[in-house]
Amino acid sequence: MLDYPEYRRLKYLVEKHLLDFLPEIDQNSISLYDSMRYSLKAEGKRIRPILLLAACELTGCDPMQALPYACAIEYIHTYSLIHDDLPAMDNDDLRRGKPTNHKVFGEATAILAGDGLLSTAFEAMNKDLLLYLDQPVALKQRIRATSEIAKGCGCRGMIAGQIADIEAESQVVSAELVGYIHANKTAALIEAAVVAGGYIGGANAELIEVLRSYGENLGLAFQVADDLLDVRGNEALTGKKVGKDESHNKATFPVVYGVERSARRLEELTENALAALSKYRDKAEFFVEIARELSIRQN
């Protein structure tokens, strides 16, 4: 699973530099630092930063150029997991087989660690902009990338999906609502990752639209696959209890459409993602591979 060499290479790059943009350690706020680092160091697929770097590379640009943005998007994803796991939210004790942040550091620190990671993400991107003040073309591309990420994680993106997800627990779940949650909670940030990487690399408007369509379909597919894993996954591989979503009355694809139709939808979304790339197929081998692998993933 996701053992493609290009994936491993980019994952190595992300993990090697993931702590580079955290604030320097300071004795009076060391538990904040430890708590942020704890969740960043937890095993993860690193899908969002890897897609961002790969999109930058697809344009012919050195992925190291996009590193602050790749790390920023993983900080944002990680903050969302820390807050999502809090007792007032999903109340999870374990994530990827390890105690959740608030179980280790306490709720107050976990809340602040989430806030800190979100702030650090924007601080890292804005610091990067300062380095390009005298390179107008690169600067514009980076501002567009930052804005794309801000939109993806914001109130008309990831946070909208999270509030709808929480509220759905006390509602009869409709197809429209599940669509809304998938598009916002998951797809928005994945789409933002792919598009931001494209901007940083200097992609033209046509390629940006290709990347946007790919990212959106891949993001939706990713969440359908996640929902399906909850129903029929292998607990040893996913690290999560099978059937957890249903017992929490979560708004998922299989709840609304059943397993079979969800599996067909996953195939369809994967095909859409691949179709978006058709013109760039020979240069976009990595994107083809990752879409295929994610559609059959086991964890």
Place this chain on the structure above:
Amino acid sequence: MLDYPEYRRLKYLVEKHLLDFLPEIDQNSISLYDSMRYSLKAEGKRIRPILLLAACELTGCDPMQALPYACAIEYIHTYSLIHDDLPAMDNDDLRRGKPTNHKVFGEATAILAGDGLLSTAFEAMNKDLLLYLDQPVALKQRIRATSEIAKGCGCRGMIAGQIADIEAESQVVSAELVGYIHANKTAALIEAAVVAGGYIGGANAELIEVLRSYGENLGLAFQVADDLLDVRGNEALTGKKVGKDESHNKATFPVVYGVERSARRLEELTENALAALSKYRDKAEFFVEIARELSIRQN
């Protein structure tokens, strides 16, 4: 108190436009919107956005030019209050005499409303940058303003102060720690407001340093005054119980230095703030006035 005409004029401007940068209402996330709006509409002094607009104006620039940044900084301040009031943090039921956000909307929504306001702050500033892509001088100034705010609210700014503040509750409080908390929890964002306003207006390096020194001293004075109000304030005016800090073992100035020395320190910081302005005194009447008023404030 704070009834200076310039203050009222800028406060009117802030409050008139404060909701302008929130996301459009969306049926599936309406409680998020309502919750963010609830806390933004609560009465507040609006010190940070007013200082930002005034600093922009001091440079001779129309304060409307700085509006997205002024609103962004009030979103950031408001998010910090929502998260600070949560049961896992200060566990406050009332703020400015009204039920706190989580008391009205529940903890999950309050956490997301805080996250949403922080994200929206950066989204608003980054959207503003997109409008200036073809105006290189103004663009640089605005990037510097954004970075200043990002730093002020981040892990080497406001959040560092918050984690130290929380942790101080279980420690013997030292003078060094109180200084750290004041500098980070309060002064960092106030300093950022003043400096960001200066950048947007096109202040030169010398004026930026003047504004920085003023903002830092004013921010420190603001927190000493706040600590003093907790000890000797009028509950009817402050809307807070007198002696609350001491009963929570908060790291405050009077706890370490006593009331009398704290009052002297407040005078000294106010004088420092005014001294920083000396060269600009005739243009900076508003800043002089606000420093004086804040040093004798009753709420």
